[in-house]
Amino acid sequence: MNLKVVTRNVGFALLLNALFMFISAIVSAIYGFDDSFSPLLLSAIITTVAGSFPLIFVTKFYDISIKEGFTIVVSSWVLSCLFGMLPYVLYGGEFSIVNAWFESVSGYTTTGSTILSDVESLPKGLLFWRSSTHWLGGIGVVLFMLLVLPSMSAFRMRLSKMEISDLSKNNFRFKAHQTIRVITTVYLTLTFTETLFLMIAGMDLFDAVNHSFSTIATGGFSTKNLSLKFYDSVAIDIIIMVFMLLSGMHFGLLYGAMTGKSSNIFRSPIIKYYLLSILAGSVLVTLNIKFAGVYKDWGTAIREGFFQVISVGTTTGFANGDSSVWPGLSILLIMFFTIQCACSGSTSGGMKADRVWIFFSSIKSQIIKNIHPNAVVNVKIGSQTLDKEIVYNVNQFIVLYLLIVFIVGMLLVGFGTPMLESFSASIACMGNVGPGFGLVGSLGNYTSISVIGKIILSIEMLLGRMEIFSLLMIFVLFRRR
Secondary structure, rough: OHHHHHHHHHHHHHHHHHHHHHHHHHHHHHHOOOOOHHHHHHHHHHHHHHHHHHHHOOOOOOOOOHHHHHHHHHHHOOOOOOOOOHHHHHHHHOOHHHHHHHHHHHHOOOOOOOOOOOOOHOHEEEEEEEEHHHHHHHHHHHHHHHHHHHOOOHHHHHHHHHHHOOOOOOOOOOOHHHHHHHHHHHHHHHHHHHHHHHHOOOOOOOHHHHHHHHHHHHOOOOOOHHHHHHHOHHHHHHHHHHHHHHHOOOOHHHHHHHHHOOHHHHHHHHHHHHHHHHHHHHHHHHHHHOOOOOOOOOOHHHHHHHHHHHHHHOOOOOOOHHHOOOOOHHHHHHHHHHOOOOOOOOOOOOOOOHHHHHHHHHHHHHHHHHHOOOOOOOEEOOEEOOOHHHHHHHHHHHHHHHHHHHHHHHHHHOOOHHHHHHHHHHHHHHOOOOOOOHHHHHOOOOOOOHHHHHHHHHHHHHHHHHHOHHHHHHHHHHHHO
């Protein structure tokens, strides 16, 4: 393997992180040179030096093999998280080494789990950096990979499955530079538009930008301890819900809608399944929490029921209430949507609605096959018949996904975490959702998790964000050496 190729391209990723550290330091300066200015500036300088070093000594561009490509992807993620924890470590406070690592991984993987017991005590610069890791994790690393690896069609195919799940689906066939334009256009348009609407609804500029970063990246970090419950605003809740739903959709389809091809969205069976399943779940949760007596009025039940299902269904993880006090049926439904989540081609985590659709379709086809042995039954998405290999890979992914969730949950129980918190945290971190139930619930945090538990969950976040196989592929490729 050519290490020069790996170090040069990882250097670009670090420079991208350094840029946002400098921007965060500027934000700190704007707010009176708060306590985060020096940690952010020093972190930016260290990261710039680290990112520039390989570029100075490796000036030649090389062809990239599959092994090198996967190494670049995984190395960029891990090193981004390592350098991204520097501002937290240098700032101090609640940020021990492990806590800083956990918060950094949670940000870059757009999970949104936090160890902070008092988010509002953080200075503005550090809050902005925290939200920026969401924005970078959601799109920055994807753009970086497509910029530095434009000539590798085979690698690009694997990368797209890993990060944006193949923008060529649904009649959107883009080359690398077109994909960059598509993602950038959708991402910036959604971010700017949501920021504007939130300001109109009453948020100040700082909070609006931070919450937009978190929403569009389907992350969930808030600048408030009570998340969106702090604002107690119907208008803000509705705006966030709309943009969470949009951010959970296929970026290629959203780009098509922006360019006058909105009909493609409504023709997509996956989009229909995604929206209808969230609608059905929202209605069921609303009815359950209302008739169980959690809320006396329909308005609050509808508002919190719909918001929470959309929030976990898109892996965003915002909260406008405490879902931990809900009845068992609602908690089970929330857990289901924490696993299923939004569409491939978005920045959301989880299994993805596409895979769940294929999984249930394969079960249906097998049942029909058992009843009618001579029947030819294919698994389809719309009019497209899927290869058996794709169906097999999807089913294999789901089994491995659930196995990891179970193993991590059992490990957390073994290290002293209560059962509900253990398994809900495992589901939430694997799906990059953020909040679980109980102490790690929508209005709680992960402070109570043991040190080893936080390390395990941070690894699980990375596995979920890189969709398991992409991370495991590194070990397979190196064993073939």
